[in-house]
Amino acid sequence: MNNHALNRNLIERVALGDLLRKRSRDSGEQPAIVDFPAGERRATSYNELNKRVNQLAHGLIAKGVKQGDKLALFSTNQRDMLTVYFACYKLGVIAVPINFMQGVDDVRYNLEHSETSAVIYEAMFTELVHASTQGNPHIKLTVQMGNTKGKSDYSLEALLDNQSEQEVNDRIIEDRDTAHMIYTSGTTSRPKAVESSHLALTIAALTGAIELELNRYNRMLLVLPLFHCAALSVLHPVMMRGGCTVLHAAFDPNVIVDSLEQEKIETAVFMPMMWHALLATPNVEQRDFKHFKLGVYSMAAMNSKSLEKVRKTFGCVMHLGSGQTEFAPVACMYRDKTPTEFSEGNYWGEPVCTGEQAIIDKQGNELPNGEAGEIVWRGPQVMSGYYKNEQATAEAGKFGWHHTGDIGLIDNQGQLLFIDRIKDTIKSGGENVSSQKVEQALELLEGIERAAAFGVSHPHWGEAVCACIISATLNESDIPQIEAHCKAQLGQFEVPKAIFICEALPVTGTGKVRKVELREQYRRVFSD
The missing domain is CATH 3.40.50.12780 (ANL, N-terminal domain)
Structure with missing residues (x-):
C-alpha cells in the first residue's frame, strides 16, 4: 500500500x-454507555x-x-x-x-x-x-x-x-x-x-447534535432498537458530544420512568405510544424530572392534548423528528409550538440545517406553498443507493432530488405538512383520501388507542375506506358511535365504510403498521 x-x-x-477514538482521547473517563445485563x-x-x-x-x-x-x-x-x-x-x-x-x-x-x-x-x-x-x-x-x-x-x-x-x-x-x-x-x-456511507452518517450525527442542541456530556435514554436507523441517529450525536447513552433492551414503562429519574436523563426519544404509556404509569406526576429538558417523538403524530400533558408531566419541550432510512434518517424537524397555518395535522416542520426540502409534481417541477405533491429532499446524509437495485436507486434520485414516496405540502408559515404515503392514499369514488387524516380523526375519540386506515376494493367506489382500531374499552356495539364521531370530523367521502376492532395490528420492528397485510386480510369484505 x-x-x-x-x-x-x-x-x-x-x-x-x-x-x-476521538472521544477516547478527549473524554476517555466519561461514561459512553450504561446498560443493564441481567438487570444489573x-x-x-x-x-x-x-x-x-x-x-x-x-x-x-x-x-x-x-x-x-x-x-x-x-x-x-x-x-x-x-x-x-x-x-x-x-x-x-x-x-x-x-x-x-x-x-x-x-x-x-x-x-x-x-x-x-x-x-x-x-x-x-x-x-x-x-x-x-x-x-x-x-x-x-x-x-x-x-x-x-x-x-x-x-x-x-x-x-x-x-x-x-x-x-x-x-x-x-x-x-x-x-x-x-x-x-x-x-x-x-x-x-x-x-x-x-461514513460521510452520510457523520453529517447526520453532526446535524443531530446541532438540531437537538445537545450540550457536552449530554445524557440520553435510548430504548428504540439499535437495529434501526432512528436509534443510531440519536446515539451518534450523543457520542459526538462525549455524552452518555443509557440503553434499555425492552420498553417497560415503569422501568423507563425510573431510569429517566435515577439516571438524570436530559433527552429521550420515544414513539407516541410509548409517551402515552409513560404518562399512564402510577404517580408519574410526582417524579423528579428536573434534569429532563427535551423530548422527541417520531414515527407518528401526537395530538395537542397529549403533547401538553407530556410537557406538563416531564417539564420538557417536545420536538418531532421525521425522515426515512434513506436519509440517515432525520430530514426535517417540527419544533415545539412552531406557528402553523392549520391547527391540527401531522406537521414535519422545516428541513434540518444540512438539508433542503421541496414539494414537486410528477414532472419534477417545484410547487408553490399550499399545493400538495411529493416531498423531496437533498443533503449529504442521503443514502448511496439501494444495494443491488439500480432501478430503484435511479427512481429515488430523479430530477436531482431524493424522492420520499410521501405526499405533503408546505404551508404559508413554511412548515411541511405530511398528508400520506403515496401508496397508502385511498382512491374512493374519484376522491383521494388521506389515511393519515382518517387515523388522526379516529384517535381523537376517547378509548381509541391506535387506528389504521386503508383501502380495499369496492364494486361501486373503486376503493372503500376501512379502519382497524385498538381499544381496551370499546367493542362492536360502539361502532355506530365511532361512525358518528367520524362523520363529525371528516368529509363524507373520508368516513370509513367498515370499522374493525382488533386486538393488535401487524407492525414492523419499529412500530409502523404493515397496511399491505390489512389490505390482504380484508380484501373480500365488500365482495363476500
Whole structure:
C-alpha cells in the first residue's frame, strides 16, 4: 500500500469508527454507555469501549474478515451491539443490523441478498440465526455473544481474548464507503437494503447534535432498537458530544420512568405510544424530572392534548423528528409550538440545517406553498443507493432530488405538512383520501388507542375506506358511535365504510403498521 495515500487518508478522512477514538482521547473517563445485563447496571467509559472495540476488530481480522465484507448483527440494545458496530466501522467492514422481529423467511432474505459472510448474535437469537443461515454458502464465520459459543464457531469473549487494544490504522476508508446497510421496514413489499456511507452518517450525527442542541456530556435514554436507523441517529450525536447513552433492551414503562429519574436523563426519544404509556404509569406526576429538558417523538403524530400533558408531566419541550432510512434518517424537524397555518395535522416542520426540502409534481417541477405533491429532499446524509437495485436507486434520485414516496405540502408559515404515503392514499369514488387524516380523526375519540386506515376494493367506489382500531374499552356495539364521531370530523367521502376492532395490528420492528397485510386480510369484505 502507498504509505503517503494511507497517511493522507488517516489525517483527513471522514470515517465513523474514528469517532470513538476521538472521544477516547478527549473524554476517555466519561461514561459512553450504561446498560443493564441481567438487570444489573453497568457503565462503560469511552476508553473501555474503545479498547473492547479494538480487540474485536483484531479478533475479526484474525478470523479472516476483510474490508468490504458484510457482517450481520442480531442483538438487543446492549454494550456489545455497539462493540460490533464500531469494530465494523473501524475495519471498513459493512455492518448489516438485522431486525429480529421479522420472520425466518425475511431474515434469510436479508442475509442472502446482502451476501453476509459473518454473523454475530445474542444467545437468545440462536434458533432464528440457525434457521435463517442453513444452506447459505456465503457465511464463513458465526459468533455468539458472551462466554459460550453455543451453536456458533466462537464466543465473542474468545474472539476478544488476548487481542491487541491498539488502533487499526492499516487501511484506507473513503468518505463514501458504505458503513452500514439497513433493510427498510418493508411495509408494502420486500425490504430494500439502504447503503449509508461514513460521510452520510457523520453529517447526520453532526446535524443531530446541532438540531437537538445537545450540550457536552449530554445524557440520553435510548430504548428504540439499535437495529434501526432512528436509534443510531440519536446515539451518534450523543457520542459526538462525549455524552452518555443509557440503553434499555425492552420498553417497560415503569422501568423507563425510573431510569429517566435515577439516571438524570436530559433527552429521550420515544414513539407516541410509548409517551402515552409513560404518562399512564402510577404517580408519574410526582417524579423528579428536573434534569429532563427535551423530548422527541417520531414515527407518528401526537395530538395537542397529549403533547401538553407530556410537557406538563416531564417539564420538557417536545420536538418531532421525521425522515426515512434513506436519509440517515432525520430530514426535517417540527419544533415545539412552531406557528402553523392549520391547527391540527401531522406537521414535519422545516428541513434540518444540512438539508433542503421541496414539494414537486410528477414532472419534477417545484410547487408553490399550499399545493400538495411529493416531498423531496437533498443533503449529504442521503443514502448511496439501494444495494443491488439500480432501478430503484435511479427512481429515488430523479430530477436531482431524493424522492420520499410521501405526499405533503408546505404551508404559508413554511412548515411541511405530511398528508400520506403515496401508496397508502385511498382512491374512493374519484376522491383521494388521506389515511393519515382518517387515523388522526379516529384517535381523537376517547378509548381509541391506535387506528389504521386503508383501502380495499369496492364494486361501486373503486376503493372503500376501512379502519382497524385498538381499544381496551370499546367493542362492536360502539361502532355506530365511532361512525358518528367520524362523520363529525371528516368529509363524507373520508368516513370509513367498515370499522374493525382488533386486538393488535401487524407492525414492523419499529412500530409502523404493515397496511399491505390489512389490505390482504380484508380484501373480500365488500365482495363476500
